[in-house]
Amino acid sequence: MAKVVYHNDIQDEVLKSKRIAVVGYGSQGHAHAQNLKESGYDVVVGLRPGKSWDKAVEDGLAVFTVAEAVSQSQVVMVLLPDEHQPKVYEEHIKPNLQTGDALVFAHGFNVHFNQIVPPPNVDVFLVAPKGPGHLVRRTFEEGAGVPSLYGVYQDVTGNAQALALAYAKGIGSGRAGVLQTTFQEETETDLFGEQAVLCGGLTSLVKAGFETLTEAGYQPEVAYFECMHELKLIVDLMYEGGLEYMRYSISDTAQWGDFVSGPRVVNEDTKARMKEILTEVQSGAFAKGWILENQVNRPQFNAINEKEKNHPIEQVGRELRELMPFVKRSTTKSKKEVVTHGSN
């Protein structure tokens, strides 16, 4: 079994003597900066003037331009959108790194696919939370945490692993478990997981279920509750006690349906598609496509995003969630503009 390290196993002195620049204040950035600060670390935030800058100041953080934040820090965590990282790195981060500094990522994409080539005189590692940034923050505030992977790409000081573990502890991941990986493993599993299961697979499954019911004449509200709202309640049981606990809680009728019908929806054909997706991730074909899409200002991304926002499940969902204030997003730090009828 892989070795999982927890809060009390991790020494944090090695990081306590350093200043950490968190570059970016979006989903992950706001969580890392605030959690690290509350864990007793010396943190500054690197940004360009704008919304995030104002928010970080409002949250009580010391904010500087990216170049200023990097030049005064010894540990630089890059929490910009993956597609913007190479340019900001070349222009503002790289020129301000000093020998023995640590360059850190929350996802291996740019280093693994050679979009960022770190200089040989700095430590390079990743601390990748296995969860969305807003939950990295929320769980920390609740006294819990999100598990993280850590991986060392380059160790010039001999301290890279210790720094990575201390950083993971500082954002709260020691409470949930910290696991060693490589840039390759983190990058490929993360891309595969978000595409095939967590985001792409799930949204496609939910929409297909909703469409099947509404096309058969059932009420959209009933289809929404069945295929979207209840999903969280089922996933919560899986999160707490695995498939077994979820199956213990549902009716035997549902469990029988799970056994006989589930494999008709997700089957060997689906797995064959998953293997194709994994191959595209491993070969770099997915990365290449995403880099090119950004170079031409995201025509496909924007068109699909617009269409998805107007899917009937989103329309009925907005209306139903208005009537269920308890399910409203608990964060006011939405990183992206989302069309809702309520406030952010």
Ligand SMILES: NC(=O)C1=CN([C@@H]2O[C@H](COP(=O)(O)OP(=O)(O)OC[C@H]3O[C@@H](n4cnc5c(N)ncnc54)[C@H](OP(=O)(O)O)[C@@H]3O)[C@@H](O)[C@H]2O)C=CC1
């Ligand atoms: N989202 C997640 O939960 C997870 C993300 N990751 C990884 O973490 C990293 C960060 O992702 P995520 O948190 O989603 O990123 P976001 O899209 O939330 O980052 C947005 C932040 O980056 C700032 N920013 C964007 N461009 C620039 C620029 N040119 N100069 C300065 N600041 C800029 C924005 O500031 P402004 O307001 O000025 O635009 C904003 O503060 C990525 O590597 C991602 O793969 C890893 C695990 C999970």
Ligand SMILES: CC[C@](O)(C(C)=O)C(=O)O
């Ligand atoms: C599942 C999506 C993710 O990989 C994450 C929150 O872990 C991301 O890139 O946002």
Ligand SMILES: [Mg+2]
């Ligand atoms: Mg992920």
Ligand SMILES: [Mg+2]
């Ligand atoms: Mg990801």
